[in-house]
Each structure stands twice: as structure tokens, then as C-alpha cells.
Amino acid sequence: MHRLEEIWLALSAGILVIFMVIVGYQGFALGMGPPSNMDTIDPQKVDETAPFDEPGVYKRGENEYEVIMTLQAFSFNPGDIEVPAGAKVTFTMTSKDVTHGFQVAGTNINAMVMPGHIQKITHSFDEPGNYLVLCNEYCGTGHQLMSTEITVK
Ligand code: CUA
Structure with a gap:
């Protein structure tokens, strides 16, 4: 050589x-x-596992909210989220089937939500308005229909 x-x-x-x-x-x-392995959940039993057995918007403290959310083909649950402007909002999310995305237009929220994992993201919406929520991971034939809205008052 x-x-x-x-x-x-x-x-x-x-x-x-x-x-x-x-x-x-x-x-x-x-x-x-990668931090995604930290909180896991049995994706077959999301409906029976706290806190995901009761998805919804919860007041956790003075100006602090937690949104317990499940993502599934092709919807976000809860679908009607309303929070006050300026509040600290933590989204605690998991998927019941395949990998979905959680992107909120006009903010820097952009998370991947995978089955078997618990995703948490915290954000304060300072401006009142309606924020479009989109799934940005291809998840099947209804992917482009998977959206909802967050109302900030
Ligand atoms: Cu859910 Cu794309």
C-alpha cells in the first residue's frame, strides 16, 4: 500500500x-x-391511564394551566381549548396510535407526539386570538384534516 x-x-x-x-x-x-424516553406509557391503555383517562384543560395554579391531551388519527382531544392570555400553559400529550405532530401556528410550539411516550411542552400565549393547531407528521389518509384551534382570551 x-x-x-x-x-x-x-x-x-x-x-x-x-x-x-x-x-x-x-x-x-x-x-x-434525547429526553423522549423519560416518561413512557402503554399506548394500548391510554384511555385507562391517568391523567389521559380524562383529557381536558385544568387550572393548576395562579395563572397556570395544564392541557391533558391525546392525539389520535385524526383528531386532538380535547378539541376545544380555551386559556387566558398570559397564562403559563403546559401541554401534556401522548398518542393513541401512530406518531403525530403538535404545531401551533404563530408560536414556536412544534412537538412530535409518539405512542408510548409522554410529551410535555410549556408556553404562554401573550396575544389573545385563535391559534391554529396542526398535525405536522404524516399519520395516514386523514392527516391533512387533523387540526384544531386554541382560543386565547
Ligand atoms: Cu396526525 Cu398527521
């Missing part, structure tokens, strides 16, 4: 090893793995 070939081979192998060490260090030592 040519001398230069050997050098380049060694260099590329070395870079691979360095990257694996960095990623391994971040993932295991620093705990920088």
Missing part, C-alpha cells in the same frame, strides 16, 4: 474514534441523550 494511503486511512479511522468518544461522553457521562 502506498505510504500516503496508509496515512489517510489512519487519519479517517482516528477521526471516527474521536467522534465516537465525544458522542459517547455526551450521551453517557453528560446525559445529553
Whole structure:
């Protein structure tokens, strides 16, 4: 083998090893793995598992709300969400079937909601109005119909 070939081979192998060490260090030592595994749920038993047995909008404190939401082909439950402007709203979500998306137009809310996992996202709607909620993960033939609205008063 040519001398230069050997050098380049060694260099590329070395870079691979360095990257694996960095990623391994971040993932295991620093705990920088994806957070989605933290809260899991049996996707077959969403309807019987608290808090998803009672989807809805709940007042959790002074100016604090929690929306317990299930996503399924092709709807969001609850479908009629109303929260006061400026309140801290936490969406606690899971999917009952396939992967769905939870995107709220005009905000930076954009989450993936997967069966078996609990997704949480917190947001304050400062401007009153109607916010369009869209599923942005292709989930089947009715995907383009999967939408709802959040009313902020
Ligand atoms: Cu649900 Cu696309």
C-alpha cells in the first residue's frame, strides 16, 4: 500500500474514534441523550391511564394551566381549548396510535407526539386570538384534516 494511503486511512479511522468518544461522553457521562424516553406509557391503555383517562384543560395554579391531551388519527382531544392570555400553559400529550405532530401556528410550539411516550411542552400565549393547531407528521389518509384551534382570551 502506498505510504500516503496508509496515512489517510489512519487519519479517517482516528477521526471516527474521536467522534465516537465525544458522542459517547455526551450521551453517557453528560446525559445529553434525547429526553423522549423519560416518561413512557402503554399506548394500548391510554384511555385507562391517568391523567389521559380524562383529557381536558385544568387550572393548576395562579395563572397556570395544564392541557391533558391525546392525539389520535385524526383528531386532538380535547378539541376545544380555551386559556387566558398570559397564562403559563403546559401541554401534556401522548398518542393513541401512530406518531403525530403538535404545531401551533404563530408560536414556536412544534412537538412530535409518539405512542408510548409522554410529551410535555410549556408556553404562554401573550396575544389573545385563535391559534391554529396542526398535525405536522404524516399519520395516514386523514392527516391533512387533523387540526384544531386554541382560543386565547
Ligand atoms: Cu396526525 Cu398527521
